[in-house]
Amino acid sequence: MTVDTVNSRTPARTHYAVPMAGSxxxxxxxxxxxxxxxxxxxxxxxxxxxxxxxxGLSLRQLAKEVGVVPTAFYRHxxxxxxxxxxxxxxxxxxxxxxxxxxxxxxxxxAEIIERSVDVLAEHVAANRGHFAFIxxxxxxxPPVVRxxxxxxxxxxxxxxxxxxxxxxxPHWSSADFQILANLIVGAMxxxxxxxxxxxxxxQARLRARAERQLRMVVVGALRWRSDWQD
Amino acid sequence: MTVDTVNSRTPARTHYAVPMAGSxxxxxxxxxxxxxxxxxxxxxxxxxxxxxxxxGLSLRQLAKEVGVVPTAFYRHxxxxxxxxxxxxxxxxxxxxxxxxxxxxxxxxxAEIIERSVDVLAEHVAANRGHFAFIxxxxxxxPPVVRxxxxxxxxxxxxxxxxxxxxxxxPHWSSADFQILANLIVGAMxxxxxxxxxxxxxxQARLRARAERQLRMVVVGALRWRSDWQD
DNA sequence: ATTTTGAGTGTACGTCCGTTCACTGAGTAC
DNA sequence: GTACTCAGTGAACGGACGTACACTCAAAAT
Numbered sequence: 122m123t124v125d126t127v128n129s130r131t132p133a134r135t136h137y138a139v140p141m142a143g144s145x146x147x148x149x150x151x152x153x154x155x156x157x158x159x160x161x162x163x164x165x166x167x168x169x170x171x172x173x174x175x176x177g178l179s180l181r182q183l184a185k186e187v188g189v190v191p192t193a194f195y196r197h198x199x200x201x202x203x204x205x206x207x208x209x210x211x212x213x214x215x216x217x218x219x220x221x222x223x224x225x226x227x228x229x230x231a232e233i234i235e236r237s238v239d240v241l242a243e244h245v246a247a248n249r250g251h252f253a254f255i256x257x258x259x260x261x262x263p264p265v266v267r268x269x270x271x272x273x274x275x276x277x278x279x280x281x282x283x284x285x286x287x288x289x290x291p292h293w294s295s296a297d298f299q300i301l302a303n304l305i306v307g308a309m310x311x312x313x314x315x316x317x318x319x320x321x322x323x324q325a326r327l328r329a330r331a332e333r334q335l336r337m338v339v340v341g342a343l344r345w346r347s348d349w350q351d
Numbered sequence: 352m353t354v355d356t357v358n359s360r361t362p363a364r365t366h367y368a369v370p371m372a373g374s375x376x377x378x379x380x381x382x383x384x385x386x387x388x389x390x391x392x393x394x395x396x397x398x399x400x401x402x403x404x405x406x407g408l409s410l411r412q413l414a415k416e417v418g419v420v421p422t423a424f425y426r427h428x429x430x431x432x433x434x435x436x437x438x439x440x441x442x443x444x445x446x447x448x449x450x451x452x453x454x455x456x457x458x459x460x461a462e463i464i465e466r467s468v469d470v471l472a473e474h475v476a477a478n479r480g481h482f483a484f485i486x487x488x489x490x491x492x493p494p495v496v497r498x499x500x501x502x503x504x505x506x507x508x509x510x511x512x513x514x515x516x517x518x519x520x521p522h523w524s525s526a527d528f529q530i531l532a533n534l535i536v537g538a539m540x541x542x543x544x545x546x547x548x549x550x551x552x553x554q555a556r557l558r559a560r561a562e563r564q565l566r567m568v569v570v571g572a573l574r575w576r577s578d579w580q581d
Numbered sequence: 582a583t584t585t586t587g588a589g590t591g592t593a594c595g596t597c598c599g600t601t602c603a604c605t606g607a608g609t610a611c
Numbered sequence: 612g613t614a615c616t617c618a619g620t621g622a623a624c625g626g627a628c629g630t631a632c633a634c635t636c637a638a639a640a641t
Contacts, residue, residue, distance in 0.1 A: 173492075173493075191598095192620075259490075261406075297563070304538055334534045338567065338568065344574060345566070380586090384588065387589090422630075
């Protein structure tokens with residue numbers, strides 16, 4: 122019986138004991154753990170983009186993709202919700218890297234729209250997973266994750282509003298900047314969603330569309346007086 | 352054995368044979384079928400709003416909510432996808448009723464924005480389920496349903512573009528109207544999403560925001576010349 | 582009065598799910 | 612060199628899922 126148990130388990134080791142793809146066993150224990158954690162995060166992004174979002178993701182499916190037994194998941198996250206929160210964090214880090222990228226280089230007002238859209242398109246292409254995650258889980262997704270995304274997006278919107286407040290607009294209240302920021306963020310999120318499932322030449326069209334929309338909005342904003350109505 | 356079978360099945364009839372809530376058995380057979388169909392559609396809207404969207408909806412859950420045995424579902428729809436398509440149809444019927452409601456009465460350009468937003472808010476409040484369904488399944492949701500929603504939304508956008516094309520704007524191309532319509536529809540869908548989970552006094556703020564955004568966009572549009580750039 | 586129809590019933594199946602538990606064994610601290 | 616730690620294993624559970632199948636029994640058709 123003892124022999125039986127040993128025999129039935131030993132071969133499994135050759136399949137599982139070194140679970141990660143690519144460069145397997147190298148490194149210390151914490152490095153190995155981090156590597157598995159990354160593999161889980163990546164697999165979760167990949168699978169939830171194909172399947173029905175994060176809520177439609179199963180532990181077993183995820184574990185199989187990573188090359189690990191289902192229960193091993195719990196060594197890294199207490200639940201799928203917590204995994205989701207980590208992905209929110211990561212995805213918005215992507216987004217903040219993007220605006221940092223926009224800012225650095227040139228604050229010339231004339232080019233800023235074109236440059237913003239270019240950087241947006243680049244970052245969306247380079248970080249599909251993160252942007253798809255944000256725009257998807259914003260509406261579907263486990264309530265906790267959904268709330269986290271919405272909160273981060275509101276934060277981002279407020280930051281944009283304070284940025285916008287530096288443009289010279291005599292008759293504007295701070296509420297007006299907030300409203301304008303909401304409009305712009307909404308339009309850009311819509312652009313991202315469309316970009317994510319567009320062929321390369323459609324992407325060019327979408328970039329042109331985004332630029333024109335931003336220009337329209339900015340032109341409207343410059344002519345706007347908050348005391349016109351209401 | 353035969354007796355056993357009969358005995359074990361007979362009592363169930365008293366629970367299920369007249370399944371619908373409210374006014375149960377009245378009417379012809381086709382009326383009764385229609386009543387069950389409606390109950391399924393309503394329950395699907397209700398449950399998918401609480402749970403994880405239409406993709407997170409289970410046949411058994413749905414059947415229990417309706418007060419019917421799971422397999423009875425197949426008398427009305429071949430699959431959940433097909434049920435989803437019926438809901439898309441119904442939801443966009445709601446939306447078209449809304450724009451009909453905007454049009455009738457007054458085409459005064461000065462009031463049209465205020466009236467549009469008012470009607471939007473009313474219809475969203477009156478048809479929560481439909482509007483929530485559209486904005487949710489647009490991104491999550493079974494691929495077939497998702498595609499149907501996206502297609503209908505594009506259609507709606509094109510209709511708005513032709514409506515807009517009647518405003519006097521000398522330097523506009525038809526592509527410009529399309530782009531403007533996209534911007535407006537996007538902003539309104541965002542408004543709907545926010546309205547759906549807002550308290551009554553927040554709803555007033557959101558209506559004011561939507562009005563201002565529309566005004567900003569329209570002001571920008573009127574000053575726009577498509578030959579400015581690109 | 583009879584047959585036919587079909588919405589709804591109830592059982593049973595195989596599959597996947599999340600989570601528990603005791604375990605192994607290589608890397609680490611002592 | 613020994614003891615400890617802990618990422619990963621694998622079996623087992625109870626429950627929910629979709630769907631098949633044969634059935635019932637009033638309403639509709641004849």
